[in-house]
Amino acid sequence: MSHRTPSLLDRLSLNQETVRQWSLPELADGCARAGVRGVGLWRAPVQQYGVAAAARLIRDAGLRVSSLCRGGFFTAREPGERAAALDDNRAALDEAAALGTDTLVLVSGGLPPGSRDLAGARERIADALGELAPYAAERGVRLALEPLHPMYAADRCVVSTLAQALDLAERFPADRVGVVVDTYHLWWDDTVGAQIGRAGGTGTGGAAGSRIAAFQLADWITPLPEGVLLGRGQLGDGSVNLRWFRERVEAAGYRGPVEVEIFNPALWARDGTEVLAEVVRRFRTHVG
């Protein structure tokens, strides 16, 4: 038996929303058959199946959970709403620990109704991270702040660039709060290469220790659909230089899972096995 560095394909992880048509058992079975070693999970289907049962199912299939989506929604001003959000994030951290993943992806939240105060909303995110970080650390889970595309700034996430995410994350130790590099959200930004270096601690001004907690792939295609949520492209179908991103995160020291997360009803309408086979082919061609 020879020892070898894990190949890029060994690091491929399939986010379950890419094949939403699959149940959790179908996901576990489908990935195991395709030789895909990791899955990214979402809270709702995991809760529906049962957290402990889902953890066992994934483990028994020989798979690893690369990340759990999602915590966050930290921007409410009303104290009761805010306390409820923090409680829900503690539950999400418990679930992440039970599933054996070290990464909880955070969608930070948009502007509260009627508010125009982006800076205030961003400060409330920092406050929430401060409250949750010790709880997360006790469970061995890192809070992974995800910058979302600026088109989501009003209603989903006021953290729109990798620079903003790092400005928030760097207030905390690197092993407690990290960031998500998702090509769909960040591809347009001419500063993203430098910020990936900063996230890795390899650029100037970076804090010690890598902040890159997750690396997610989807392509950018147009026209965007109404609501702009379900229009992500299969790898290679769009405008994103995926290989460039992979090389940048590797140059920044990242060697973790490479998760494919595509929200697209056209993929959900097809046979899941076929979709996963296409993901693997596209991954080899456009990322590897």
Add this chain to the structure above:
Amino acid sequence: MSHRTPSLLDRLSLNQETVRQWSLPELADGCARAGVRGVGLWRAPVQQYGVAAAARLIRDAGLRVSSLCRGGFFTAREPGERAAALDDNRAALDEAAALGTDTLVLVSGGLPPGSRDLAGARERIADALGELAPYAAERGVRLALEPLHPMYAADRCVVSTLAQALDLAERFPADRVGVVVDTYHLWWDDTVGAQIGRAGGTGTGGAAGSRIAAFQLADWITPLPEGVLLGRGQLGDGSVNLRWFRERVEAAGYRGPVEVEIFNPALWARDGTEVLAEVVRRFRTHVG
């Protein structure tokens, strides 16, 4: 008769796409009746009416043309396509001069089909500006580079932030190449305040002379419609702190027209006079 500084309301300009239901004569008459002193025009309706006739119509109504939309589309790689785009921009500059405006708004162009090279596309924009700047200067028209929201980066404009627009503009003299500050495109960016200062030459690192060639207002509302082009909000209906933007551009020395440019079929379905009256009311409340 007393001398006074023009009030903010005197600087209000109505971009004609806000009231697309109006013909050019209706626009001229409607603005004059409402006491609005300026209009922003688009090439297609002006060409259809006749450039000289449109210039006369607007002048005779006592109005000033704040800007002409739009030149640009500089990112083609194919030489014939590129030459055609430059020719069309020269025609747009001639039209701007004939209309008596000193501002041609530029939508720079997206990625060519199949391309993923954002940096290359941005360089071709710089090349085109270099070719057009002398022609523009001879006609007394400034090229006004407009950063568009990052959701348009693939198909409309690879210049997505005010910082990127200034990086390009600052390669040329300030009186030849400026930038457009449009709240709809820039509101989400936490660096925009500093970049407005840079554009005004009032921040550190700014070149001498203001780069702010135009200031345009629209609000950000959700959900975004399919294609994300016609979903702009009436002033005050959305997430943008319009007054903050107005104060920032004034602090940067800008005293030019304040143009309201809202693309929204709900406004087009209403009586134009009523829409303009609403714009004026909202402008007083949310901008003044």
